[in-house]
Amino acid sequence: MALNSVKEVDVLIVGAGPTGLALAVDLARRGVPALVAERAPRLFPGSRGKGIQPRTLEVLDDLGVIDPVLAAGGPAPVGMLWADGVRQGEHRMFDEPETTEAAPYSGPWLLPQWRTQEILYARLTELGGAVAFDTEVTGLDQDAAGVTARLADGSAVRAAYAVAADGGRSAVRRALGVGMTGETVDPKPFLVADIRVREGALDRDNWHIFPPSGDTGLTAVCPLPGTPDFQLTARFTDGSAPDTSPDGVRKAVAARTHLAAEDVTEVRWASDFRPRAALADRFRAGRVFLAGDAAHVHSPAGGQGLNTSVQDAYNLGWKLGLVLRHGAPDALLDTYEEERLPNAARMLDLSTRIHRGQARRGAATRQLGLEYQDSSLSLDTRPPLPEGGVRAGDRAPDGRLATGRRVFDAFRGPHFTLLAVGTQPELPSFEADLVHVHRADALDGYGEGLFLVRPDGYVGWAGRGGTDPRGNPQEDLQKYLTSTKLEVLRSWS
Numbered sequence: 424m425a426l427n428s429v430k431e432v433d434v435l436i437v438g439a440g441p442t443g444l445a446l447a448v449d450l451a452r453r454g455v456p457a458l459v460a461e462r463a464p465r466l467f468p469g470s471r472g473k474g475i476q477p478r479t480l481e482v483l484d485d486l487g488v489i490d491p492v493l494a495a496g497g498p499a500p501v502g503m504l505w506a507d508g509v510r511q512g513e514h515r516m517f518d519e520p521e522t523t524e525a526a527p528y529s530g531p532w533l534l535p536q537w538r539t540q541e542i543l544y545a546r547l548t549e550l551g552g553a554v555a556f557d558t559e560v561t562g563l564d565q566d567a568a569g570v571t572a573r574l575a576d577g578s579a580v581r582a583a584y585a586v587a588a589d590g591g592r593s594a595v596r597r598a599l600g601v602g603m604t605g606e607t608v609d610p611k612p613f614l615v616a617d618i619r620v621r622e623g624a625l626d627r628d629n630w631h632i633f634p635p636s637g638d639t640g641l642t643a644v645c646p647l648p649g650t651p652d653f654q655l656t657a658r659f660t661d662g663s664a665p666d667t668s669p670d671g672v673r674k675a676v677a678a679r680t681h682l683a684a685e686d687v688t689e690v691r692w693a694s695d696f697r698p699r700a701a702l703a704d705r706f707r708a709g710r711v712f713l714a715g716d717a718a719h720v721h722s723p724a725g726g727q728g729l730n731t732s733v734q735d736a737y738n739l740g741w742k743l744g745l746v747l748r749h750g751a752p753d754a755l756l757d758t759y760e761e762e763r764l765p766n767a768a769r770m771l772d773l774s775t776r777i778h779r780g781q782a783r784r785g786a787a788t789r790q791l792g793l794e795y796q797d798s799s800l801s802l803d804t805r806p807p808l809p810e811g812g813v814r815a816g817d818r819a820p821d822g823r824l825a826t827g828r829r830v831f832d833a834f835r836g837p838h839f840t841l842l843a844v845g846t847q848p849e850l851p852s853f854e855a856d857l858v859h860v861h862r863a864d865a866l867d868g869y870g871e872g873l874f875l876v877r878p879d880g881y882v883g884w885a886g887r888g889g890t891d892p893r894g895n896p897q898e899d900l901q902k903y904l905t906s907t908k909l910e911v912l913r914s915w916s
C-alpha cells in the first residue's frame with residue numbers, strides 16, 4: 424500500500440530486509456512508533472544469507488523468535504567433495520563446538536534468508552508493527568528537529584530519526600553524500616540460485632562441493648533446511664557473465680555437476696553478484712543512521728553479512744528507545760557509530776581473508792567474542808581486573824541465577840539487567856521498567872562483582888561487590904551513568 428499524505432513517525436526505517444525488520448521488532452517492543460518503508464511489493468524471496476551465527480541466535484532469542492528459527496532451520500551439513508560424479512570424501516568447513524551453559528547456541532544454523540525475514544515479519548506483526556510495501560524512498564532532507572523523506576508516490580514522511588536499512592546500493596546513503604570505501608574481493612562473478620531437483624538426484628545430508636575444473640569455477644549446492652530447496656552458488660571463471668534465467672541456471676548445473684539440466688525441476692530465485700568489501704565512511708549523518716548492507720558490504724564467505732546487519736539493528740534499537748521514550752540525550756546515539764563501525768571494519772577484513780583462503784571459519788565467525796571494551800559506554804571499576812573474566816564491553820554470557828532461572832531468560836526484553844554475582848551489597852534503586860536486578864551465587868566467567876548488562880547483552884559497567892571494602896557500588900554506578908549519559912536509568916537522587 425502506498426502512502427498518500429505526509430505521515431509523522433518517531434523513526435523511519437528504509438528497507439524491510441533483515442536489518443530493517445530486526446530494528447522494527449526491537450523498536451516495537453520498546454513502544455517506539457516506526458514506519459518501515461519497503462520499495463518491493465513483498466519480502467525478499469531468495470535464500471542469500473543462510474548461515475545464522477551463534478551470537479545472532481542469541482539476539483534472535485532476545486527478540487522473541489528463537490523457537491521458530493530453531494524449528495525452521497538446521498545445522499550446516501558436512502561438505503562432500505565430488506569429481507566426475509563420484510564422491511571424493513567429506514570436507515568440514517566449520518568446527519561446531521559443543522554448546523555450554525555460557526554459550527547455549529552452536530552454529531552456523533542454516534535458514535534461508537527469506538525464512539528469517541518471514542519470521543521477523545511475523546514477530547513485528549504480533550507486536551502491532553507493519554511494513555509499508557510498494558513504498559520507495561526517493562530523497563531525504565533533514566533539519567535540527569527531524570528528517571523529511573520523499574516517497575516515489577509524491578508523498579512524504581516526517582520522522583525524528585531515519586535509518587537507512589536499504590541494502591548495499593542504499594539510495595539514502597547516496598542522498599546523504601556519505602561515501603563508501605572498498606575494494607573488489609574477487610573479480611569473478613558468482614551465480615546464486617534456489618533450485619529444486621528431481622527426487623533422488625542429490626541427497627540432502629551433504630553440502631555438495633564441485634571443485635574448479637577446466638573453465639568452470641567452484642560450485643556448491645547446499646540443501647536448505649525446512650524446504651525442498653537447494654542453494655546453488657557457482658563462480659564464473661571463464662570470462663562469461665552468469666545467466667540467471669531458469670535455462671541459464673540449468674545449464675550451469677549440468678556443466679558443473681553430474682546432474683543433467685532436466686534434473687533441475689524448478690528455479691525459484693536466481694541472482695548474480697561480484698564479491699566486494701566496502702565500508703561507509705560514517706554510520707551517522709545528523710539524524711540518519713546507516714545500518715546493515717547500507718553501511719558495509721562483505722563477501723558472503725564466512726557468513727557475516729546478515730549477522731553483522733542484524734547486530735547493527737540490535738545496537739541501535741535500545742539507544743533510539745532510550746532517547747525517544749525516556750529522554751536520554753541525543754549524544755547517546757553517537758555511540759552507535761563508535762561501536763559498530765570498527766566492528767564492521769573487522770568483519771570486512773575477516774570475510775575478505777576467508778574468501779581468499781587466508782583465514783578459516785572458526786571462533787571469529789561465530790561472533791561470540793565481539794566486544795566493545797574500548798567504547799565510551801564501557802567502564803570497569805574493579806582494580807585489578809580478573810584475568811580472562813568478563814570485562815566491561817564484553818558479551819555477557821548465559822548461566823544460572825540463584826533462583827535456578829537462566830541468565831538469558833532474565834535478560835530477555837528491552838531492559839538493562841544488574842547482576843550481583845557472589846555479593847549481596849545494598850543496591851541503589853533504578854527505574855523499574857528500565858533495569859531489572861538479579862542475584863547469582865556464582866556465574867562461570869563473571870567472577871565476583873556487579874555487572875550492569877545493556878539491553879543488547881553487553882556489560883556496560885562492571886564493579887566491585889559490597890563485600891569488597893573498597894567497594895561503593897552506588898558511587899561507582901553513579902560515575903558510570905553520568906559519564907555515559909545513561910542517567911535516565913537512575914531513580915535515586
Ligand SMILES: Cc1cc2nc3c(=O)[nH]c(=O)nc-3n(C[C@H](O)[C@H](O)[C@H](O)COP(=O)(O)OP(=O)(O)OC[C@H]3O[C@@H](n4cnc5c(N)ncnc54)[C@H](O)[C@@H]3O)c2cc1C
Nearest residue numbers: 438440441442462472474560590715716726727728729730
Ligand atoms: C550469495 C550470498 C550469500 C550470503 N550468505 C550470507 C550468510 O551465510 N550469512 C550472512 O550473515 N550473510 C550472508 N549474505 C549477506 C546478506 O544477504 C546481507 O548482508 C543482508 O541481506 C543484509 O541485509 P539488509 O537488510 O541490510 O539489506 P537487504 O537485505 O539488501 O535489504 C534491503 C531492503 O531495502 C529495500 N530498499 C532498497 N532501496 C529502497 C528504497 N529506496 N526505499 C525503500 N526500500 C528500499 C530493498 O527492497 C530490500 O528489501 C549473503 C549474501 C549473498 C549475496
